[in-house]
Amino acid sequence: MPELPEVETVRRGLAPVMEEQEIVRAQINRPDLRWPFPDHMAERLTGARVSRLWRRSKYILADLSTGESLLIHLGMSGRMLVSGDPLGRFVHDHAAPQKHDHVVLDMGQGARITFNDPRRFGAMDLLSTEAAEHHPLLAVLGPEPLGNGFSESYLIGVLKGRKTPIKSALLDQKNIAGLGNIYVCEALFRTGIHPARKVNQISEVRLAGLVPVVREVLQDAIAAGGSSLRDFRQADGELGYFQHSFDVYGREGLPCRTEGCTDTVRRIVQSGRSSFYCPSCQR
Numbered sequence: 001m002p003e004l005p006e007v008e009t010v011r012r013g014l015a016p017v018m019e020e021q022e023i024v025r026a027q028i029n030r031p032d033l034r035w036p037f038p039d040h041m042a043e044r045l046t047g048a049r050v051s052r053l054w055r056r057s058k059y060i061l062a063d064l065s066t067g068e069s070l071l072i073h074l075g076m077s078g079r080m081l082v083s084g085d086p087l088g089r090f091v092h093d094h095a096a097p098q099k100h101d102h103v104v105l106d107m108g109q110g111a112r113i114t115f116n117d118p119r120r121f122g123a124m125d126l127l128s129t130e131a132a133e134h135h136p137l138l139a140v141l142g143p144e145p146l147g148n149g150f151s152e153s154y155l156i157g158v159l160k161g162r163k164t165p166i167k168s169a170l171l172d173q174k175n176i177a178g179l180g181n182i183y184v185c186e187a188l189f190r191t192g193i194h195p196a197r198k199v200n201q202i203s204e205v206r207l208a209g210l211v212p213v214v215r216e217v218l219q220d221a222i223a224a225g226g227s228s229l230r231d232f233r234q235a236d237g238e239l240g241y242f243q244h245s246f247d248v249y250g251r252e253g254l255p256c257r258t259e260g261c262t263d264t265v266r267r268i269v270q271s272g273r274s275s276f277y278c279p280s281c282q283r
């Protein structure tokens with residue numbers, strides 16, 4: 001499942017082929033993904049020029065010359081493929097249509113963007129650009145972890161007195177937008193906080209210490225995604241999925257990576273999701 005760094009990598013890959021370009025053809029191959037597509041979606045996209053491609057949490061938004069924005073969510077298995085850009089960034093020929101190609105956008109300069117999603121947990125919607133932040137999916141979100149709104153005083157304030165485990169509090173999208181299971185596990189490992197520790201049993205100094213570390217784990221992953229952007233131009237044009245090494249995530253039973261620690265990484269299940277941690281390094 002793509003997390004924030006993967007979605008940001010997709011956005012960065014799409015921006016040069018979408019921004020300042022006109023959508024000359026929009027092909028919608030089915031009535032819905034996770035939700036029905038908006039009415040007349042192909043007509044509303046055709047002829048529109050993309051002015052800006054931005055991200056809020058795990059949503060990508062394309063602001064259009066029509067006053068609407070196209071909202072894209074990759075869901076669990078959504079993939080974006082870019083082909084046929086004559087400017088030479090994507091030299092791949094258009095692939096033969098695949099089974100789960102649900103939306104195909106042809107851009108003015110010749111690039112084709114294909115959204116493929118076998119499990120169809122992804123979503124697309126059209127909304128008023130002016131009111132985008134009030135869209136029901138976006139209005140409920142807390143500040144962006146890489147934005148100025150996510151500060152030490154903000155985090156201490158929003159978590160004050162909570163009796164929930166820190167892991168759940170950090171995954172709560174009302175507190176921080178777009179932070180997912182993998183990067184919460186990594187941030188808690190780097191700060192030495194046990195994922196099951198209750199928020200009200202963590203000092204303000206330790207909570208504050210999470211802010212720069214959350215930014216750091218995300219930025220490290222986005223940097224890895226950036227290298228994948230350079231690589232896939234020689235590969236198949238697919239955006240967003242890249243190899244990245246984690247300290248604890250997915251490493252159950254393997255040695256802890258802290259120097260001098262002889263313990264192994266453990267896995268517990270919290271609210272139905274796996275938490276990976278080192279019992280010696282995290283308290």
Ligand SMILES: [Zn+2]
Pocket residue numbers: 256257258261262263278279280281282
């Ligand atoms: Zn350890």
